[in-house]
Amino acid sequence: MELVWATEDLVIAGQPYPGFPMLLWDSMESCVQVNQFFRHYLLRGAIGSERSWPSTGRALYDFFSFLQAHEIDWCEVDRGEAKGLVAAYRDYCLVTCNLAISTTRQRLTYICKFYEFALKEGWVNRLPFAYEEHSLRRESGFLAHIHARGGKVMANDVMPRSHKTLPKFLSMAEIKLLLNAVENPHHGMMMRLALHTGLRREEIASFPRAYVFDPVKTGRTERNLRIRLDPFDGSGMLTKGSKPRDIYVSRQFMAELYRYVTKVRGERASLNEAPQKALFLNQSGKPYGDDGKSINRIISETGKRAGIKVHTHMLRHSYATHTLVSLQRNPESGLEPLVFVQRQLGHSSIQTTMVYLHLINEMADEAVLAYDDDLNELAEAV
Structure with missing residues (x-):
């Protein structure tokens, strides 16, 4: 029998769970233990965003397919x-498939959780x-004093050692090249929203028209x-984990968003009889898919014309990096730079945001002026 990766729509205690991962044999016989693990691991909130659930299913599907082949x-x-x-x-993932260490580690995390559950169930x-004890290399810096791990951490012996890779971001010169390569005003405004706010691609795809207003008429x-x-x-x-948060947009950029709504968006909105809630519409006058993958393709293709390898999340990294540097260089703003960027990006933990501190510490000592002002000047020149 061949293994089949599938999803099903569950309703448990009145709560819908669309697209819940499942493993089946080709006879449609359920892989009982694996699917029992899915229900335990995913439904108890081990992974906050339901959009991340399929990666768990695909990881176990690939592992069981590997075992079946051998x-x-x-x-x-x-x-x-x-x-x-x-x-x-x-070793199959790293050597035969040449997968990235981070991808392999993610798969192994789910597989190890499955075996821990199997041991608990007596399977x-x-x-x-x-598991073996590793010394934790503690770095000095912000919040270093609150770590309570005692310098030791337990790690399982099958995990490949991770190499810290800092996020890639665009320099201001590269941002200028990217925006100059834009051939479609709808695409250009999507990229600028990402660069001005650090929104994720699914947040850009679902960003509502209702959030845009004329700051002049409202007296703001x-x-x-x-x-x-x-x-x-x-x-x-849509936000990650459906968590509400506040973000800040410059008054000038809000005025440009409003101008886009009144002067440009109508071209696509008129293609669909029903009014659409999303700010950005595709060439059929409909919202982009919730996951924003098509937006990623648009940005990548624009980058190719500009001679830059770029994706949507890199625009998020660019926003975070330049904003953090700008705030650090302007202490009179009264903002705590790291906390501001954490809240703007919607990071649950400030530890996630701290990666940008490592990043800017490795940057050359270049003159980075106020990021938002630079972007507005570039937009006027484009």
């Missing part, structure tokens, strides 16, 4: 071989890997205007 039973953890099941799959008599005089991103306000806004 005629190995997943519960044969006492095979007496020097290399265990999970370690063999790790196996031991884990096919071991603040330099930066606060916008509430709220998935529960009926506007259609």
